[in-house]
Amino acid sequence: MVQAMASDFKKHIHPYISHMSNPIYHAIVAEVSDQHRTKDGHTTVGYALYIHSYRSFMGRAVYMDDLYVMPEFRGKGIGKALISKVAQVSDKGETAGCNQLHFTVLDWNKSSMDFYHSQGCFDITATKGDHCMRCEGEALEHLAQP
Numbered sequence: 001m002v003q004a005m006a007s008d009f010k011k012h013i014h015p016y017i018s019h020m021s022n023p024i025y026h027a028i029v030a031e032v033s034d035q036h037r038t039k040d041g042h043t044t045v046g047y048a049l050y051i052h053s054y055r056s057f058m059g060r061a062v063y064m065d066d067l068y069v070m071p072e073f074r075g076k077g078i079g080k081a082l083i084s085k086v087a088q089v090s091d092k093g094e095t096a097g098c099n100q101l102h103f104t105v106l107d108w109n110k111s112s113m114d115f116y117h118s119q120g121c122f123d124i125t126a127t128k129g130d131h132c133m134r135c136e137g138e139a140l141e142h143l144a145q146p
């Protein structure tokens with residue numbers, strides 16, 4: 001049953017087509033057939049959001065901002081199918097020639113870190129001392145003063 005469902009899910013992993021000419025982000029959604037819809041009636045059960053980016057030392061890259069699968073659909077290969085699709089975008093698709101897929105994970109999210117490690121990803125804060133920095137609120141307004 002799970003195998004049948006997993007292959008069913010993979011067939012329905014597809015890009016969400018934005019009608020904006022220069023979209024701010026791209027999305028890939030996981031949809032299930034009507035027979036597997038949630039009790040609330042949803043057929044979209046997971047998504048990955050990503051943007052194209054560039055790193056001075058590495059060149060073209062893809063930044064995955066979010067990856068999510070609804071709890072009752074986890075452990076069925078959907079998260080893997082979604083991140084695989086984002087990897088295909090960076091390796092062969094619209095950003096072919098990318099040599100990096102990067103993203104951040106909160107340190108309490110051990111389960112997701114384990115998932116990413118199981119997919120061959122690694123923690124660059126630990127290995128390269130690469131810390132994630134941010135500017136927001138008043139500091140951003142102040143910085144943006146001409």
Ligand SMILES: CC(C)(COP(=O)(O)OP(=O)(O)OC[C@H]1O[C@@H](n2cnc3c(N)ncnc32)[C@H](O)[C@@H]1OP(=O)(O)O)[C@@H](O)C(=O)NCCC(=O)NCCS
Binds near residue numbers: 076080106109
């Ligand atoms: C992380 C998440 C997307 C994984 O999705 P999923 O559909 O449950 O994962 P899959 O079923 O595709 O798992 C694929 C593989 O990862 C492994 N895996 C999944 N979760 C794992 C975990 N917590 N620890 C170790 N391995 C894990 C599976 O065993 C499977 O291995 P296999 O390829 O050898 O069979 C999902 O748990 C989720 O949405 N979590 C909440 C949202 C979140 O925190 N997202 C990350 C934000 S940075």
